[in-house]
Amino acid sequence: MDRLLIRGGVPLAGEVRVSGAKNAALPLMCAALLTDRPLRLGNVPHLRDVTTMLRLLSQMGVEVNVDETMCVELCGASLGNPLAPYDLVKTMRASILVLGPLVARHGQARVSLPGGCAIGQRPVDQHLKGLAALGAEIQVEQGYITARASRLRGARIVADLVTVTGTENLMMAACLADGTTVIENAAREPEVVDLARCLTAMGARIRGAGTDVVTVEGVRDLGGASHRIMADRIETGTFLVAAAATGGSVVLRDADPDTLDAVIGKLREAGAEVGVDGRTIRLAMRGRPASVNVRTAPYPAFPTDMQAQFMALDAIATGAGVITETIFENRFMHAQELARLGADIEISGNTAVVRGVPHLQGAAVMATDLRASASLVVAGLVAEGETLVDRIYHLDRGYEAIEEKLARLGARIKRVH
């Protein structure tokens, strides 16, 4: 199993290019299930989750072609097997995103229930409730969701809570429904907007993506399209935090700064100088950061996917920061590992109080999920001595060539087998 060996203490300096967004790429690939015409996606990040999704789609009969620039062409002309088996769904919960498109175009789908995961239970009841409102007949038995409909019908759906993949699943399904669908309490995440843009290019009629009311007028068929995937705002944020934590100075190219207001705001509060020019973000940090309080909430508030990285930042900051996680019930597992590096963190329910210390000390630590792994890498870059991060397969799910990019910024980091 691969591990990352980091010798910390080097302020990051230099330039890197931001990759395409994982959480936009995954739903966008599923949109290929809605049409028998080719869908071309550019700026696809080279990640384990992307490979898993391609495997799942090709197993269903989607023709997949990937060129050397990671431009992916998907063609669902001859869909055969509308099944998402347990062994794939359990490794990647985003597999649930095939459900809406499959039932909308294929009339049926069988998708394994995702089950709980390290960061929380993560039920899919809102996806199922919405599809039922659109007229799908849903059964859950033997660990599988079966959904059937001859043609979905437009409906008004009020989500009980804000769900990103839930909104995406229902928006895709509604594109081919008969009549108009209104999704209220929709997620406003930029990845929802990116998906809506691509669906619109395919011929869908969508209004309000990026607001909490999304209206979809169903059409009979969708066509093909070419779409460039948005920049990964969480990868961007992670590199910005790594630069701030090490007292570095970096330039990130091909970013989408508009999607990062909450994160950039908190970095400035921590003392970083952040400049934005078009698609370029520059960050420079002198001395130790000041601690910041962070409360996660749906977009445009502070993203849960950046919470762990900010805990690492607070761990070496001056003063104490309070971190409140409101999205997932078990997303503090990195705290124990950060403590192994010398961080002072006290957790009570969904709140962590992080008292900054002047130095962390390298140690062996274990990654427990994707963003937890990123926080351990950030901490390792700051810590004195060697940090060995184990179980980095989590990291490979969502960060493209992270050790190469960090090495380009001067970090002493290498992958060991």
Ligand code: EPU
């Ligand atoms: N929830 C329900 N019922 C549902 C759906 C969600 O109770 O039917 C709850 C969840 O358990 C959670 C909250 O609602 O407590 C929000 O979950 P959401 O559905 O928004 O999460 P998701 O769509 O499964 C996506 C990202 C996550 C990111 C969250 C929150 C993708 C593929 N995944 O997950 O990304 O943390 O939104 O922003 O888009 C990551 O990249 O590391 C990651 C976990």
